[in-house]
Amino acid sequence: MANRTGQGPARAPRRADGLSRELIIRTAIDMLDSGGEKALTLRALTVRLRTGYGAIYHHVADKDDLLAAAADQVITGVTASTADGSSDPRTALRALALSLFDAIDAHPWVGADFSRQPWRPALLDFYESVGRLVGDLGVQHEARFDAAGALVNYVLGVAAQNAANARLLAGGAADRETFLENAAQQWAQIDPGRYPFVHAAATHLSEHDDREQFLVGVDIFLAGVATLR
Helix, strand or coil: CECCCCCCECCCCCCCCCCCHHHHHHHHHHHHHHHCHHHCCHHHHHHHHCCCHHHHHCCCCCHHHHHHHHHHHHHHHHHHHHCCCCCCHHHHHHHHHHHHHHHHHHCCHHHHHHHHCCCCHHHHHHHHHHHHHHHHCCCCHHHHHHHHHHHHHHHHHHHHHHHHHHHHHHCCCCCHHHHHHHHHHHHHCCCCCCCHHHHHHHHHHCCCCHHHHHHHHHHHHHHHHHHHC
16 A cells, blocks of 8 residues: 555554563563464564664664563563462472473473573572572582472473473364373373383373473472482
8 A cells, every 4th residue: 555655555653652671571472472482573573563673672682682581571470479478498499380380381482492591590590599498498508409400400391391392282283182182092002011101101191280290290309308408
């Protein structure tokens, strides 16, 4: 559609209010949640915010910087929401781990970003919180590094894998329930003499809850930590 001067298509009106880094990050999170990492391009962002590239680059260096800032904001919300919780370190650790799992489940792209940049400030804050709470459980300094690292790796690993599974299913024809039912059928048909555990586990595979299974793993970790006191 030409404009009144006949010089080509009319441009969308630019925004009249100011553009902030916070607004850019919040908009990026919305775009990532709705369409995944491929949906977030600087061009799409300028259209969404009705602004130009220069205004975006004034607040973020590039797409990688924007992705990192968006992931930081999500995880900062996790540590902030659990900071004033239970005074019992075991309960607090459980809540912190579950909050991160839920955050990455709600924002699957976060797990992939942290695997690329594990030194991000928000992730360091999470690590610091875990280390402090492990110390509050009575774990001595010599064992605290290994204990905290084991829990952080477990939480991030399971949460990231769960998010990867969600992204995979989102791009396919089958939903989670159908996928697990198909997998359970495959497990049920394998040789029980060679794979007795896997064959028996087929009855649980299609019915298990990822979140509950994740918490079982956290509880196993906490039971092990009790032996380090």
